[in-house]
Amino acid sequence: MAEEELLKSVYDSLLAINSDKTTSAVKECLNNNISASTVMKTLADAMIEVGERFNQRKFFLPQVVLAAGIMEKSNKMLIDALDVSEAKCAGKVIIGTIEGDIHDLGKNIVAVMLKTAGMEVIDLGKDVPVKKYLEAAKENKADIVACSALMSTTMPYLRDVVELRNSMGCEEQFKIMVGGAPVSQGYADQIGADAYAEDAMDAVRVAQKLIAKA
């Protein structure tokens, strides 16, 4: 099979959310000496299409999450075949829904989209204490701490994350990005967060910008 055809098989299998077919297509590419980075790019392109279909309501969250899982599994296979110079992560993000808040669906979508963009995402889950974000960021040498809040009563804890980070003198080590229904650019500015993201696709753009600036 020609390289183009093999890569198309990777792309189509991921879009069909078929784990077995995707991994065997990836293996076939490697057996045919297609570079790991080329296969990774194909997987990333397919995930961008998954994201597009989600925005167009052709795909729903379970499909996006499953596709991201397949991509992660495939990338693990590919990393071993990469040259050291190629194996560079696009950034590391600590993500979680803030203390007192159990609404994690938006956060889950953002986490998937960031992974899709090649970032390493450490998901702390929901109802995450302020301190835990910062401990995880230090421990994992993260580039970004991403916090979401869906309620006006949990939003004030976003300010605490920023204040605690600043009191630790870590403003340059990791940036803080906030989001969620009641949060706005104005609120992010008011509490001194480094960035605000309106939705999942915006979160990817904003995270890439923050990392590029660092």
Added chain:
Amino acid sequence: MLDPWDIYIRSIEGRQQDETEFSNITLPTKLYELASEYDISFTPEEIVPSDPSYIKNIFNAAVDLLVDVGFYNESTGRIIKFEESEIKHHLRLLPGEYTMGEGNEKCQVVKRGFESKRLPPIIGGPCGAPISEEYYIPLMQSFAQEPCVRGLHTATLETINGSEIKSNTTAEMIAARREIEMTREALRRAGRPGLSITGTMSASSSEGQCFGHAPEGLRSSDRLLVSLLNDMKVDWDVLKKSLYCQYNNLGIANCMAPLLGGYLGGPETTAIGLTAECIASFLLLGGPCIYVTPPFDVVTGHQVFNEGIFAIGSMTAAMTQNTNALIQVYCGASSGMCTERMIYETFAIGGTAVSAGSDAIQGAISCDAIHENEYSGMNSRILDGASSAFAGMSLKEANEFVVEFIKMYGGDNPSTFKPEPGKKFYECYDLRTNRPSKEFVDLWEGTKAKISDMGLEVKE
């Protein structure tokens, strides 16, 4: 309702399952299977269902889902299972009526059925939307003084004593109590102290919300909202609130705010999942009624798209046809207050709810309940207009009007839909008299005339 002790035992002894597996695999896989098995499909021209066998299929698929998948207790990581026979038994026991309010304002909510001429009572209010301390009382009063309003739904206080309200602190408890006290003051000023109150919204923890229950706060004739978690889940916090209400004789309003495009998937599967959640609420929470919002779209956050209205219409119809459960739909708009589009959006959702059998309706909400102070009693007057226009209409005819309204505001095209920005309470009410501005009244009268030209009679 199941015995609370039984719910506890099922929660600690049920099968353990990883939450990610439940949400990403078990639930969506079964939903897609059931949508296919029962031939549930969405078409933009069929928003209000009228085919009895289709409506029955939605209900049967929901029961199958509940029996097969169960409900997930996030606190224990275990599945609460249900038997089909117990689901049907507990649904049969529902009274199909309840009384809210006191004295002159006592109001009976009863099962209406399809195409009923009986108007559903309107529970007016901003329904959890954010209101500043400064405008809280006059804004709530504006709802209470509308004659069509038969109960009041509280808002979320933006601040307490000028400070942000933080969850899990004493501030949220004080805010919850203050929210109800201020609502009571609004009722007194409107001369309707007996109107029922549904709350509390200013606290997020169960302790905070229950703290609204007090002699000057929520009373037995009022309702505490007890909301299920999204996507077929509960946790101890939800169950604790329900138990508190039962043991203290405080009215319970089961509640659900579903999402479209999340773990429940698209319109067909959301219709099934939402119906299953409503059924489960009557087994797990204990209220005689469930307050349900149309699903919020996960990409945009709006709730006026045809897919979401289809899901709420299907659920309402399925519960109306097959149970004695009282369904109370939150009606509202994504566009802002005092705009023509907000009126059309209210008519689309209100019309769907009323014709599909909603037994009471809440709102109307504007701007998806996101913006501060963008709500008023005129919203309920508009919702009453929609209710009067659709009550008694056949499901088929209602569907034609609903589809037309959706096209008028662009709810059939989520990619291009943009809500129309609205006005604040103080911009379209005279604060001295607490009456709507001429601009707002004229907008309503003008839009009513346009609606009348469509062949829909708004009675007042």
